Amino acid sequence: MVSAAVDLDALRQRAWAAAATVVDPEIPVLTIADLGVLRDVTVKDSHVEVAITPTYSGCPAMNMIALEIELALAREGIAGAKITTVLSPAWTTDWMSDDGRRKLKDYGIAPPVSGGGRRALFGEQQVACPQCGSIATTVLSEFGSTSCKALWRCLDCREPFDYFKCH
Amino acid sequence: MATASIAIVETPLVNYALRRGDDALILGHRLSEWCGHAPMLEEDMALANMGLDLIGQARELYSYAAQAEGAANTEDTLAYLRDVRQYRNLLLVEQPNGDFARTMLRQLFYSAFADPYWRAMMGSSDPTLAAIAAKSEKESAYHLRHASEWVIRLGDGTEESHRRAQTAIDELWAFTGELFHVDDGDAALIKDGIAIDPERLRGVWSETIATVLSRATLQRPNSDWMQQGGRAGHHSEHLGHLLSELQSLQRSFPGATW
Numbered sequence A: 001m002v003s004a005a006v007d008l009d010a011l012r013q014r015a016w017a018a019a020a021t022v023v024d025p026e027i028p029v030l031t032i033a034d035l036g037v038l039r040d041v042t043v044k045d046s047h048v049e050v051a052i053t054p055t056y057s058g059c060p061a062m063n064m065i066a067l068e069i070e071l072a073l074a075r076e077g078i079a080g081a082k083i084t085t086v087l088s089p090a091w092t093t094d095w096m097s098d099d100g101r102r103k104l105k106d107y108g109i110a111p112p113v114s115g116g117g118r119r120a121l122f123g124e125q126q127v128a129c130p131q132c133g134s135i136a137t138t139v140l141s142e143f144g145s146t147s148c149k150a151l152w153r154c155l156d157c158r159e160p161f162d163y164f165k166c167h
Numbered sequence B: 001m002a003t004a005s006i007a008i009v010e011t012p013l014v015n016y017a018l019r020r021g022d023d024a025l026i027l028g029h030r031l032s033e034w035c036g037h038a039p040m041l042e043e044d045m046a047l048a049n050m051g052l053d054l055i056g057q058a059r060e061l062y063s064y065a066a067q068a069e070g071a072a073n074t075e076d077t078l079a080y081l082r083d084v085r086q087y088r089n090l091l092l093v094e095q096p097n098g099d100f101a102r103t104m105l106r107q108l109f110y111s112a113f114a115d116p117y118w119r120a121m122m123g124s125s126d127p128t129l130a131a132i133a134a135k136s137e138k139e140s141a142y143h144l145r146h147a148s149e150w151v152i153r154l155g156d157g158t159e160e161s162h163r164r165a166q167t168a169i170d171e172l173w174a175f176t177g178e179l180f181h182v183d184d185g186d187a188a189l190i191k192d193g194i195a196i197d198p199e200r201l202r203g204v205w206s207e208t209i210a211t212v213l214s215r216a217t218l219q220r221p222n223s224d225w226m227q228q229g230g231r232a233g234h235h236s237e238h239l240g241h242l243l244s245e246l247q248s249l250q251r252s253f254p255g256a257t258w
């Protein structure tokens, strides 16, 4: 019994490690673990179940992420894993790891500013340019190239940049 | 139309989820019609993004309606295989895009309701509806801000943009009363804490609209006469045309995938 429990826990850890390598297809420097999209890995009767949560209601990347998880587990010799989507609690940018925020900035995307004024009807936000660090920046459009990004511009280095929106 | 429509086992909860799903799908589809036609590239992306948010919300609500119904329906059959009379969306959201001002006013009227609505629904005693609400309210906050900023820009812009924005308000106003519609089925859900009473939101909706219109130098119409019928399946002729486009593939090639 003890060794069976140990085996199941080892399987769970192996499955988590494999699933955690899957990257967001739209921001390939971030893994689903960095993003907080990977919620849980459980083993029931030696079957692995991976729970993920969508970032945005209409996020087209979720199907691809689910498929990538299955493939990553299969490469680890874990076949027939079940991928489930959980809605609650709702994903928030606060779940993004510090490591994830750093990687995002290095990639040229300004990380989400906590408490970034989503609620205000005419919100003012301060977002630092990921290129030069200047805070003299201005929003061009709150809806960028993907659901999770807004388009900003730096007034100092003049470069446009993506900002990962607060949710 | 090659494929027969489905039957729905209507219960108050199924109807409730379907109606909100229909609002989101139809408005999302309308916004998607702008793709490639918006006044500028940033706006093209913004409208497509918001359409995607709404269609995502519709998928979750349809999946839940199908689960609550407990029959053979799925999110896809609910979207693709219902007739116009089976759709229960607000008349407001099926109104044609018209010019950009009209699209933005329609978006403002809807979002000024949807945003506080989803926030209030986070307290629903139904865990799935509460979870859908928690996602949707984050998105609706952006939609409301976007529409508000555009309405102010258009109203307080040129003589021409002001005229178009005011015309849009005058033409769409009669469809705003339906936002607060409640029937007997809804009333039972409200009593059980599953739904919230939309009447609670009338004050905040009116205040948002008044603030934005005043900053936009636009006038709120005096008329209190309101058109309704969408919630009971009585639609304008526009919805039939929209659905024939939205459903054409699945009606012609049932079960087609790619």
Ligand SMILES: [Zn+2]
Pocket (backbone or CB within 6 Å): A129, A130, A131, A132, A133, A134, A154, A155, A156, A157, A158, A159
């Ligand atoms: Zn810069």
